[in-house]
Amino acid sequence: MMIRMQKPEGSVSMNDLAVMFVDDEQNVLDALERKLIREPYRRIFAASALDALEILAREPVHVIVTDMQMPGMDGLAFLRKAKDLYPEIVRLVFSGHTDVPLILETINSGEVFRYITKPVAEPAEFQAVIRQAVEYYLLRRDRRQLMEQLAERNKELEAMLAQVKQLEGLLPICVGCKKIRDDTGYWQRIEKYIGAHSQVEFSHSLCPECAHRLYSDVFPDKPQPTD
Template identity: 50%
Template sequence: MEQRTVLFVDDEKNILNALKRVLLDEPYETIFAESAKEALEMLRAEQVHVILSDMRMPGMSGLELLKIVKKEHPYIIRLLFSAYTDIHTLMAAINQGQILRFITKPWGHDEELRTIIRQAIEYYDLHSEYEMLMHFVEQWVEG
């Protein structure tokens, strides 16, 4: 199986540095962007399987970014994290960005964050396998 890639997006360098430290020994590639614009550029150049974006960033919010990701790269699993947990914002994030998980910042235990990301990768793998099987079934039925 090819190595999975997770893109982390946050305008705060200290958060990105903390993520790098926490995820150092994980079995997937980690890439980092300091803005939504930079993340979109990286998505054009890299094959990304999971994206974890901060909610509040200058220029373009994480929610706006994940809406674009959903439209342009629907197979990418989307996660959102924020220090702000306004219920209306959270509902919009879930409904509009179709995120898999919302993570509060700061996150609790490092292992909990690692587990959430591993689960997102597993979800990606299961969904990919499902799509492949559905394609085979459709070909078999037609054929």
Template identity: 50%
Template sequence: MNKVLFVDDESNVLSAIRRCVIDEPYKAFFASSAQEAIAIMEKNELSVLVTDMRMPGTDGLTLLKFAKEKYPRTVRVVLSGYTQLSQMLVTINQGEIFRFITKPWDSEQELLPAIRQAIDYYNLQVERDTLRDNLAKRNLSYQNILKLMEKRLADEKHELNNLKEVSSWMFSFWRKYIKGVSDSIGNSTSLDQFVDEIEAVYLTFLSQLPAVEDVKNVSSLINDIVKDCNNRVRINHDSNADYNTRGNHKFLIMVFKILVHDLPEDYKVVTCDLTENKGRDKKIDLVFDLSVNLKKINANDKNRLKISCALLNRMGKSYNVSILPDIKDEEVGHIRVHWETTED
């Protein structure tokens, strides 16, 4: 409901206005001084202010200037018997009034129509401001949506380029093996075993696409790795360290899943030590050191691990992940998974 404030120091004038507006569809307030009017304005959102000019103490012009400064949307109307031209011009120029009604007035022809028009003007301002605010919010939402779409398109393009590079390198690696050029995977590896391992790694990599950069607590990350590896990995980590990491956690978890899967089923648990090195600008290096009991795995399993490490290390370049295997004919081997990320 709209609210209208009438201000006049003459009680008979306020009484006449009260009778005049009693049936109008707005709530009317009445004040006999500028101070009383200000108190009402501070407690109510007024649509229209109707004030006399000549009042003891604070006059109508001062009240109008106050309302203009503090409540600029309130429509200001002057109702005064003082009609000197110079004073009217000052009032119009400094108070920015909507109407100037002279006393005595005609209720049906002057006062009521002027107030109704002032209310309509106020409502138009509110509607305009509401539409403008809604438009601004919608524009902001559209901008955010466009930015999100642009980011997704950029991420997908980046991911597609990564996939092309991985595919190109994978088949190049395959050709080198077939030609007998590569010695890194061992001569005892059969072609079937080599192809099977490439297929397993590649399909697992495809299953975790698209890449998603998110934020994850380091404790939550450890739990997710253990869970996805069916509790076959035990990660030793300082329980007091609690921080968030930002990056592609899905790829890192996939690395562990593949490495643990390459171990025989009777190899129950892989021990892993996690250390972190924090640098400038929230840079942080996480190093996962997996200890492998080489006595529990045969030559074929070793070769599978070597193939997986070579493939994952190449794939990991796009995600700042490197896999450094140290699997020799010794009692204990190590696979170090190094992730360069940021602390969020």
């Protein structure tokens, strides 16, 4: 049996996704907004980790790009919190070289997809990295949906296999009417019995001998007898 996998239902494009940038320096957020104005995804800007968590509680966010050194809650604590709340969010670090120890801890703990150095030297490269993160989210989402679809197909297949019944053993059959006696002692037509105990379906027709016997005017030639 062939299992056909379909494109995940409800698939979204880059235009449907939101990327949130978190930095306590407003001038950095303003510069990012200018650099990314033509990007297809929706852009959200938060001035602190706490503000970002409030946004996450209100609306869907698919990619996070955050600074490390911020008052109140640093980037590492924020990313861990975001991961606990929304495991599928793709997380990136956008920070200066002075934050290297904290960045290394974040990377080693598996909290981030990429690390981007601040300030942005090449806007095109920065835009490309963010797009890669968005595409990575889409790939993971589609893969998860395909795995769920495969699991559902496997359940359907197992249910179908469970319904398949095998005919075995000695079956009492009437020499006259050809009915079969089931386990309860009830006599059934042979096609009904086999249909209930297998996946076989019957289409009614006439063999050559019966056709000649019943309709000799239409089938005048007597067929050779068969076993």
